[in-house]
Amino acid sequence: MCTLKDLKPGQKAYVGSIAVEGLMRRKLMDMGVTPGVEVQVNKTAPFGDPIEVRLRGYSLSLRKKDAENILMVQ
Amino acid sequence: MKYTIALAGNPNSGKTTLFNCLTGSNLYVGNWPGVTVEKKEGSLKNTTKEITLVDLPGIYSLAPYSMDEIVSRNFLLEERPDLIINIIDASNIERNLYLSTQLMELDCPMVGALNMMDVVKKTGVEIDIHQMEKVFGYPFVEISAQKETGIDELIELVEKVLVDEHHPAYPQIFPKEMTTLFTDFDHLVQERYPQVLPEYPKLFRAIKLIEKDDEVLLKIHDNVDLMNDISVVRKKIETLTNHDVDSAIADYRYRFITDGISKATKKTNDHGWQFQDKLDKVLMNRYAALPIFFFFMFVIYYVSITLVGELTIGAIEWFINDVLIVGVATGLANLGAAGWIIALINDGIITGVGAVLTFVPQLMVLFVFISILEDSGYMARVAFIMDRIFRHFGLSGKSFIPMVVGLGCSVPGIMATRTLENERERKLTAVLTPFISCGAKMPIYVLMASVFFTSYQTLLVFSLYLISLLVVFSSGFILSKTWFKGADSGYLLEIPPLRMPKFKNTATQVWIRIKEFIVRAGTIIFAASVVLWFLQNFTLTFQMVQTPDESILAMFGKVIAPIFVPLGFGNWVASVALLTGIAAKEMIISTMSVLLSGQSGDFTTAISQIFTPVSAYSFVIFVLLASPCMAAIATMKKELGNWRDFIFALLYQIGLAYAVSFIIFQVGSRIII
Numbered sequence: 200m201c202t203l204k205d206l207k208p209g210q211k212a213y214v215g216s217i218a219v220e221g222l223m224r225r226k227l228m229d230m231g232v233t234p235g236v237e238v239q240v241n242k243t244a245p246f247g248d249p250i251e252v253r254l255r256g257y258s259l260s261l262r263k264k265d266a267e268n269i270l271m272v273q
Numbered sequence: 274m275k276y277t278i279a280l281a282g283n284p285n286s287g288k289t290t291l292f293n294c295l296t297g298s299n300l301y302v303g304n305w306p307g308v309t310v311e312k313k314e315g316s317l318k319n320t321t322k323e324i325t326l327v328d329l330p331g332i333y334s335l336a337p338y339s340m341d342e343i344v345s346r347n348f349l350l351e352e353r354p355d356l357i358i359n360i361i362d363a364s365n366i367e368r369n370l371y372l373s374t375q376l377m378e379l380d381c382p383m384v385g386a387l388n389m390m391d392v393v394k395k396t397g398v399e400i401d402i403h404q405m406e407k408v409f410g411y412p413f414v415e416i417s418a419q420k421e422t423g424i425d426e427l428i429e430l431v432e433k434v435l436v437d438e439h440h441p442a443y444p445q446i447f448p449k450e451m452t453t454l455f456t457d458f459d460h461l462v463q464e465r466y467p468q469v470l471p472e473y474p475k476l477f478r479a480i481k482l483i484e485k486d487d488e489v490l491l492k493i494h495d496n497v498d499l500m501n502d503i504s505v506v507r508k509k510i511e512t513l514t515n516h517d518v519d520s521a522i523a524d525y526r527y528r529f530i531t532d533g534i535s536k537a538t539k540k541t542n543d544h545g546w547q548f549q550d551k552l553d554k555v556l557m558n559r560y561a562a563l564p565i566f567f568f569f570m571f572v573i574y575y576v577s578i579t580l581v582g583e584l585t586i587g588a589i590e591w592f593i594n595d596v597l598i599v600g601v602a603t604g605l606a607n608l609g610a611a612g613w614i615i616a617l618i619n620d621g622i623i624t625g626v627g628a629v630l631t632f633v634p635q636l637m638v639l640f641v642f643i644s645i646l647e648d649s650g651y652m653a654r655v656a657f658i659m660d661r662i663f664r665h666f667g668l669s670g671k672s673f674i675p676m677v678v679g680l681g682c683s684v685p686g687i688m689a690t691r692t693l694e695n696e697r698e699r700k701l702t703a704v705l706t707p708f709i710s711c712g713a714k715m716p717i718y719v720l721m722a723s724v725f726f727t728s729y730q731t732l733l734v735f736s737l738y739l740i741s742l743l744v745v746f747s748s749g750f751i752l753s754k755t756w757f758k759g760a761d762s763g764y765l766l767e768i769p770p771l772r773m774p775k776f777k778n779t780a781t782q783v784w785i786r787i788k789e790f791i792v793r794a795g796t797i798i799f800a801a802s803v804v805l806w807f808l809q810n811f812t813l814t815f816q817m818v819q820t821p822d823e824s825i826l827a828m829f830g831k832v833i834a835p836i837f838v839p840l841g842f843g844n845w846v847a848s849v850a851l852l853t854g855i856a857a858k859e860m861i862i863s864t865m866s867v868l869l870s871g872q873s874g875d876f877t878t879a880i881s882q883i884f885t886p887v888s889a890y891s892f893v894i895f896v897l898l899a900s901p902c903m904a905a906i907a908t909m910k911k912e913l914g915n916w917r918d919f920i921f922a923l924l925y926q927i928g929l930a931y932a933v934s935f936i937i938f939q940v941g942s943r944i945i946i
Binding site: 217226235 | 763
């Protein structure tokens with residue numbers, strides 16, 4: 200079990216669960232980060248944060264702080 | 274019969290382009306009373322019916338995160354359009370259809386416009402629109418708003434669906450057990466709490482209550498019994514799905530979509546976005562990203578100010594001073610016009626309005642660049658690059674977008690803060706955006722630079738740009754820890770694919786902005802130039818003045834001038850110019866050129882008599898940082914929402930401008946003698 204933050208650019212995994220409450224949780228879901236979806240990390244921003252991931256055919260950027268709360272399964 | 278139809282879709286799905294296609298030249302922009310957010314309305318062209326099309330702000334879902342999402346949602350719920358055109362970026366179909374699944378709950382007839390089909394076809398994907406209709410329960414049409422294909426078919430389809438009396442029910446998105454839970458819950462609500470949101474579409478009401486949607490909860494006023502009933506259903510859903518309610522609902526929506534599009538789309542070959550990726554690797558490279566960004570900014574300023582400025586300003590000034598004014602003077606004199614009329618037209622109107630129009634070519638170039646930044650998708654990338662830095666200053670990377678827009682004009686910049694979800698960040702960004710110099714202030718820098726800093730023009734203007742960034746960052750840092758304290762909202766931002774900006778789009782945007790600028794020159798500045806001319810040419814006893822020093826304006830200017838003495842420009846001309854600049858920043862130059870037109874020598878000589886290089890620099894800094902023009906002030910009030918924050922913001926902006934100019938003049942005049 201790892202989190203989205205631990206994936207290296209180029210690596211793919213499936214979302215297991217989202218361990219964050221409130222607005223951010225629902226926003227993540229609306230943007231397509233739901234259990235079971237495949238996510239690939241594209242790159243990290245020049246200053247090390249945020250990261251850019253690809254899912255459902257588009258690119259989304261989020262902060263490491265939030266990526267840390269997204270548990271991934273291989 | 275009059276119809277109202279709404280255009281709804283994700284941000285960046287091509288809504289505005291489609292809106293312009295559908296309404297043609299009938300477009301007008303209107304503000305709705307009582308609503309803070311701008312929606313656009315126009316009438317549909319190429320139709321025999323009377324159809325009003327409303328362009329809503331782009332939204333990802335009907336959940337109320339940001340103000341523009343609330344506006345879109347309230348319009349759909351309260352105004353109840355006769356039909357929704359749901360525009361879907363077909364190259365990002367999966368995420369885009371998520372909004373559709375929510376719109377389907379509104380129980381309103383809908384037409385799906387699959388946009389960017391030209392892009393989709395190039396990547397080797399086929400979409401079967403009949404299959405789409407079968408799965409999603411409403412008709413689709415393939416379009417390309419950019420290339421203007423499929424528009425007639427879309428209008429035809431809209432007409433057909435509008436007159437169709439009974440639109441079929443939408444398919445069930447959720448599995449049977451869930452749907453039963455929803456309908457049972459809604460029956461319970463109707464029975465026990467008939468006063469709860471009776472106007473809302475049933476399924477929407479049930480789901481939003483179950484989701485404990487913030488806006489809906491506000492409307493039920495902590496009804497304890499209802500909250501208990503909601504908890505019961507939530508438990509049931511959790512046992513049924515083994516998930517929490519939020520992920521269960523979102524998950525079923527996406528499952529419905531994935532199943533649907535797997536039936537309706539076919540991939541014929543697999544083309545990636547290789548070129549895109551390569552370009553992105555350069556633009557967002559760890560070491561190169563920031564230098565590239567500053568290089569772009571420098572180029573923008575260099576090209577628009579130095580290159581274009583040198584080419585055009587001289588020519589336009591020659592035309593105005595040596596051709597127009599001389600011509601008008603001779604022409605009117607031949608007609609036997611009185612001397613004061615010639616003076617009014619030449620020294621008042623042509624000088625005032627002309628001083629502003631001189632800068633139109635430079636502004637056009639500036640607007641072209643900003644529009645390219647907006648259209649290409651580079652903005653989102655800059656937000657991505659900058660987020661880490663901005664966070665240190667109490668902002669988010671997204672705050673950067675309003676600021677770049679604000680380079681053109683603070684009004685749309687301040688309005689663009691609506692896309693920020695967090696109230697604290699939104700207000701803070703709205704207060705800081707005016708510190709980023711708008712296009713109307715640019716002519717003042719250019720003028721001062723051309724008089725006092727001839728060999729370092731670009732450098733001077735670029736230094737102002739850096740100072741404004743410095744002010745934004747330090748103010749953000751201080752204000753986010755004092756006046757605008759609070760938690761950050763988190764950051765989630767879609768990175769759209771890089772697109773080649775379309776010439777037509779850029780041209781339209783530049784035209785709209787330049788038109789606004791010229792209209793302002795023709796109205797406010799025209800009127801103000803006339804008034805100024807009178808105030809400047811008459812004494813308090815309405816006698817023609819001998820020298821401008823005796824005029825009403827001079828007297829008034831002399832009263833306030835002492836305030837600016839410590840800043841180095843305590844003369845009445847500069848003081849009056851700053852005052853009229855509140856109406857519109859373009860007025861500053863017009864005012865000075867009208868006031869100085871009576872003096873010997875040309876405008877630049879006159880300017881160099883009332884300023885020194887240091888006081889000129891201090892003056893432009895004051896113009897850069899002090900409160901923006903009336904339009905921007907009004908927009909700021911609207912976005913901040915309350916008087917407390919608004920008055921604080923104004924005082925902060927003026928106070929800071931005064932302090933910085935003070936330091937620059939006091940320090941500068943001691944170094945440079």
